[in-house]
Amino acid sequence: MKHLFTIFLIVLLASCSHETDLYEFRNQHDANMLTLNSILTPDSAICVVATSPYFFTDIHNGYQYVDNLKIDLFINNDFKESLTFDSDNHTYHSNIHPSAGDEISLRTTYKGQPVSASDIIPVAPTIADVQVKRDGPIYVYYDNDYVISYFITIHDNPDEENYYFLKYYQPNSTTETWMGTRDYSHEYVFQQLAKTINAHVPGWTPYSESGLPFSDAGINGKAHTIVVKETIQCSFFTAADQWTTLPRTFQLFAISKPYYNYLVSLLCDDKSNDNIHSGMLDLGLADPLKIYSNIEGGLGILCSYTSSQHTVDVIKACGKFPK
Amino acid sequence: MQPGISQGIEGFSGLYVHGGEDDQNLMIYDGMPLYQVSHLGGLFSSFNVDAVRDVDFYKTSFPAKYGGRISSITDISMREPNKQKFTGSLSLGLISGKAYLTGPIKTNQTAFSLALRRTWIDAISAPTLAIMNAIDKKNGKKTIAGYAFTDVNFKLSHIFTDHINASLIAYYSKDKLKFGEKLFSKSNDKETHDSGYNDDKHNIFNWGNQGLCATLKFRQNNFSTKATAFLTEYSSYNIQKRVYSGDNNDPSTLDSKSDRTDNSITDVGMQIDNTLHIGALCAISFGMNYTHHSFLPERTKSYYVTKGVLTDYNNDSGYISGNQMDVWASAEFPIKNLILANLGVRYVNYWSCANHHQELEPRVSLRLGINDNYCLKLGYARMSQFAQQISNNHISLPTDLWQPAPAHIRPLYCHHFSSGLYEQIHKDYSIAAELWYKRFFNLLEYREGISGLNPNMNWQEKITSGKGWAYGLDFNISKITGRLTGSISYALMWNWRKFSLLNEGRKFPAKFDNRHKINVFANYNFNERWSANCSWTYTTGNRFTLSLYNYDTSSGLFPDAPSCGFGDVSGDVITGVGYVSSRNNTRLPAYHRMDIGVTYTKKYKNGKSGVWNFGIYNAYCHMNAISIQKDEYNNKRVDNGKWHRVFKTYSLIPAIPSVSYTYNF
Numbered sequence: 001m002k003h004l005f006t007i008f009l010i011v012l013l014a015s016c017s018h019e020t021d022l023y024e025f026r027n028q029h030d031a032n033m034l035t036l037n038s039i040l041t042p043d044s045a046i047c048v049v050a051t052s053p054y055f056f057t058d059i060h061n062g063y064q065y066v067d068n069l070k071i072d073l074f075i076n077n078d079f080k081e082s083l084t085f086d087s088d089n090h091t092y093h094s095n096i097h098p099s100a101g102d103e104i105s106l107r108t109t110y111k112g113q114p115v116s117a118s119d120i121i122p123v124a125p126t127i128a129d130v131q132v133k134r135d136g137p138i139y140v141y142y143d144n145d146y147v148i149s150y151f152i153t154i155h156d157n158p159d160e161e162n163y164y165f166l167k168y169y170q171p172n173s174t175t176e177t178w179m180g181t182r183d184y185s186h187e188y189v190f191q192q193l194a195k196t197i198n199a200h201v202p203g204w205t206p207y208s209e210s211g212l213p214f215s216d217a218g219i220n221g222k223a224h225t226i227v228v229k230e231t232i233q234c235s236f237f238t239a240a241d242q243w244t245t246l247p248r249t250f251q252l253f254a255i256s257k258p259y260y261n262y263l264v265s266l267l268c269d270d271k272s273n274d275n276i277h278s279g280m281l282d283l284g285l286a287d288p289l290k291i292y293s294n295i296e297g298g299l300g301i302l303c304s305y306t307s308s309q310h311t312v313d314v315i316k317a318c319g320k321f322p323k
Numbered sequence: 324m325q326p327g328i329s330q331g332i333e334g335f336s337g338l339y340v341h342g343g344e345d346d347q348n349l350m351i352y353d354g355m356p357l358y359q360v361s362h363l364g365g366l367f368s369s370f371n372v373d374a375v376r377d378v379d380f381y382k383t384s385f386p387a388k389y390g391g392r393i394s395s396i397t398d399i400s401m402r403e404p405n406k407q408k409f410t411g412s413l414s415l416g417l418i419s420g421k422a423y424l425t426g427p428i429k430t431n432q433t434a435f436s437l438a439l440r441r442t443w444i445d446a447i448s449a450p451t452l453a454i455m456n457a458i459d460k461k462n463g464k465k466t467i468a469g470y471a472f473t474d475v476n477f478k479l480s481h482i483f484t485d486h487i488n489a490s491l492i493a494y495y496s497k498d499k500l501k502f503g504e505k506l507f508s509k510s511n512d513k514e515t516h517d518s519g520y521n522d523d524k525h526n527i528f529n530w531g532n533q534g535l536c537a538t539l540k541f542r543q544n545n546f547s548t549k550a551t552a553f554l555t556e557y558s559s560y561n562i563q564k565r566v567y568s569g570d571n572n573d574p575s576t577l578d579s580k581s582d583r584t585d586n587s588i589t590d591v592g593m594q595i596d597n598t599l600h601i602g603a604l605c606a607i608s609f610g611m612n613y614t615h616h617s618f619l620p621e622r623t624k625s626y627y628v629t630k631g632v633l634t635d636y637n638n639d640s641g642y643i644s645g646n647q648m649d650v651w652a653s654a655e656f657p658i659k660n661l662i663l664a665n666l667g668v669r670y671v672n673y674w675s676c677a678n679h680h681q682e683l684e685p686r687v688s689l690r691l692g693i694n695d696n697y698c699l700k701l702g703y704a705r706m707s708q709f710a711q712q713i714s715n716n717h718i719s720l721p722t723d724l725w726q727p728a729p730a731h732i733r734p735l736y737c738h739h740f741s742s743g744l745y746e747q748i749h750k751d752y753s754i755a756a757e758l759w760y761k762r763f764f765n766l767l768e769y770r771e772g773i774s775g776l777n778p779n780m781n782w783q784e785k786i787t788s789g790k791g792w793a794y795g796l797d798f799n800i801s802k803i804t805g806r807l808t809g810s811i812s813y814a815l816m817w818n819w820r821k822f823s824l825l826n827e828g829r830k831f832p833a834k835f836d837n838r839h840k841i842n843v844f845a846n847y848n849f850n851e852r853w854s855a856n857c858s859w860t861y862t863t864g865n866r867f868t869l870s871l872y873n874y875d876t877s878s879g880l881f882p883d884a885p886s887c888g889f890g891d892v893s894g895d896v897i898t899g900v901g902y903v904s905s906r907n908n909t910r911l912p913a914y915h916r917m918d919i920g921v922t923y924t925k926k927y928k929n930g931k932s933g934v935w936n937f938g939i940y941n942a943y944c945h946m947n948a949i950s951i952q953k954d955e956y957n958n959k960r961v962d963n964g965k966w967h968r969v970f971k972t973y974s975l976i977p978a979i980p981s982v983s984y985t986y987n988f
Contacts, residue, residue: 018971060873287868290771
């Protein structure tokens with residue numbers, strides 16, 4: 001009886017989480033999907049990486065390259081060449097640099113399945129002006145913090161839907177100066193992004209070091225001044241008044257529509273937010289989002305960008321930091 | 324549980340009838356339409372059975388007097404209060420208690436009944452939590468959890484004359500669930516008073532119904548009429564709150580964030596039902612209903628306090644009014660003593676500030692008597708529905724938002740066909756086999772990638788509509804007399820959905836596309852004192868969207884290209900992103916469970932009785948999975964230098980023993 005009770009208790013208190021194998025759902029269709037990834041820019045020769053997907057619980061320590069493809073390159077529907085496989089880098093490449101406005105198409109066959117994709121290289125954007133304003137010292141984290149506001153003016157082309165990506169950073173990292181906390185959340189175009197990716201607008205703190213995409217919805221065809229901020233924490237020991245230069249580079253990318261859709265879907269699928277939906281995504285309780293792909297018959301992304309950049313010096317624009 | 328009906332996800336009980344959704348079931352509680360009546364856990368009945376007299380349940384061949392939901396009708400009648408003497412019962416169990424009292428206010432004329440029920444899971448789990456938190460304190464962690472529900476049923480009944488009586492009913496039910504955790508500096512003795520950090524995160528879910536209903540009944544000879552007026556309110560909210568303090572001695576380090584989403588429906592209405600019996604087999608029924616709905620589809624209030632600066636934000640849909648006027652008539656009559664026909668029609672007129680819809684709902688039910696033991700039934704019904712509860716999670720939270728038909732989408736409607744063969748084999752046994760087919764139009768779902776809790780979007784922007792179809796076979800054999808009674812039932816079902824904006828416009832299986840379902844139930848009366856029952860259920864697992872394969876993204880391959888920082892490379896682990904091949908592409912493991920109960924009844928000499936109930940829910944402790952997680956980070960292990968990732972199932976309810984004692988007086 002005592003043993004029975006013990007066994008009962010063990011069963012009763014059995015863990016609520018178990019590992020499970022889902023081998024019964026392995027299927028050749030999914031396993032045979034070819035993944036093509038290629039991000040095109042006029043600054044680089046065309047380069048394509050082909051890999052194959054893997055069952056989630058399979059050992060996967062490195063990319064599973066597919067090296068036996070014949071990938072045909074078309075530019076504006078004209079066949080140019082078949083890409084060459086570089087066995088050192090495991091990439092398929094061409095010596096051709098695409099130009100803005102070119103429609104780049106890739107076509108191949110993998111395990112009897114035709115796989116293709118195309119994208120149009122966007123026209124390079126222009127940063128018309130960058131203005132800087134410094135507030136501080138004020139209390140944000142501690143008593144001696146500064147909030148730098150950047151006003152980046154761009155001109156959107158009214159004839160088409162345009163998609164952009166903005167990142168800003170310190171071009172040369174030094175031990176004396178550093179990049180503060182980025183804040184995109186006050187800007188209209190990023191508030192529109194927040195709306196799309198289920199994030200709150202107030203208090204939405206992406207702090208993205210990598211940058212964020214945005215569309216021209218709401219600013220189509222207009223000159224628009226994007227306002228982003230940076231908070232620099234200066235402690236008692238920071239000799240900010242000694243700084244003679246504080247450069248900031250603003251890189252504005254024009255990205256293609258597939259690129260924008262792809263980045264937005266990655267942001268939507270982010271499980272690290274502390275809202276209920278992200279929590280349920282993480283636990284597998286909410287439907288995962290399909291990451292955008294424009295590869296017909298396969299997975300991955302063929303997308304493109306062009307960019308321009310503008311560097312400003314905060315010290316030159318606003319003067320030296322006070323003592 | 325009847326064949327063709329699923330109870331949904333374990334722990335989040337619902338009712339999924341013939342491929343329908345949980346929101347498609349009309350629950351009428353003595354004349355009051357109620358929304359979302361389920362309690363959490365699946366251990367408790369939706370209503371206090373002490374207060375219930377009988378339940379009429381329809382899953383096919385819907386009478387014309389019912390409308391407003393498309394999948395099933397549950398018409399619950401409360402027990403009539405005792406007009407002669409005071410009686411009642413008091414029941415105490417491990418996790419809940421209930422009381423029922425009825426008696427006359429004026430003998431044979433006016434009487435009342437009152438039923439109360441409350442769980443004390445919150446109270447009995449408190450010591451366990453306290454022990455757990457005492458152990459976790461040295462790790463700087465405190466778990467916050469609690470669940471309770473309360474319901475109250477009151478009925479006042481009065482007989483005016485032999486032909487006229489009236490009643491007044493009040494209903495209240497409220498559920499509250501709270502969970503979360505508090506992290507604090509390990510060195511603190513009192514986590515809120517010393518310096519150190521605090522991170523308090525918790526969620527609260529609250530939902531329930533309340534209502535009042537007055538009924539006047541008149542009956543004379545073959546004619547009866549019933550007039551009902553009601554006021555009901557369903558409301559739910561969820562709160563997600565986080566309070567963080569970097570240094571408890573420094574108020575300036577306090578950050579707090581709170582989001583609250585409210586949803587409600589208030590109905591005010593009246594209904595008149597009339598029935599005229601002509602002979603033994605003929606009857607004509609007709610009536611009308613008017614209901615004014617006031618919907619609050621979504622009200623999200625968010626506030627953030629950072630460094631002493633308050634930012635708040637509201638996404639308030641405002642209240643939306645809808646008016647529904649239904650007129651119906653039906654006739655039941657025999658055709659050449661061979662067929663009993665019930666033909667009816669319901670005309671529904673719905674209007675609000677944004678839209679106006681009219682629906683004509685024919686209802687046909689034919690019963691063909693083949694001989695004394697066999698009969699064949701054919702049925703058709705068209706049903707419509709003007710509010711849907713939309714969910715974009717697998718567990719269908721009770722606080723998922725009820726939303727009226729948006730201005731740009733027609734209301735939900737459904738064609739329901741059924742045919743069944745019924746046989747009385749022997750006086751003890753009956754068999755029923757039923758084929759059914761159902762077609763849904765204008766089902767609502769959230770658009771792909773849009774969270775129902777997205778605070779920046781108007782509720783109508785989040786929604787898309789589509790269609791569905793389901794078909795299947797229900798089979799049931801019952802033994803209805805003798806010491807041993809019980810039933811064995813089997814259901815076979817297919818359930819599909821198709822939305823132009825979901826799954827790339829391709830059809831996909833519905834969440835509750837449970838192919839097979841088997842129920843076995845047996846009850847044995849040993850003698851007047853002892854009886855035992857056992858039930859076993861098996862259901863093919865629910866459908867589930869899971870990316871089984873991962874593929875590489877561009878992030879690690881093109882490092883100079885714009886990226887949001889979500890790569891597929893983390894240290895030396897290349898994870899990639901999930902490939903979602905199609906919606907609901909996977910099944911959870913099959914659900915099965917056995918419940919056992921034993922009842923001992925003792926009758927006392929004074930006419931009172933005591934009943935002991937012993938039971939085990941999920942007797943062989945099968946941990947039924949409610950979800951599958953792709954565990955990329957927390958459970959990886961090294962085997963010969965290789966990373967392993969795992970799928971993990973989450974389960975909720977182990978074996979739960981129960982004991983209760985009921986004293987009937």
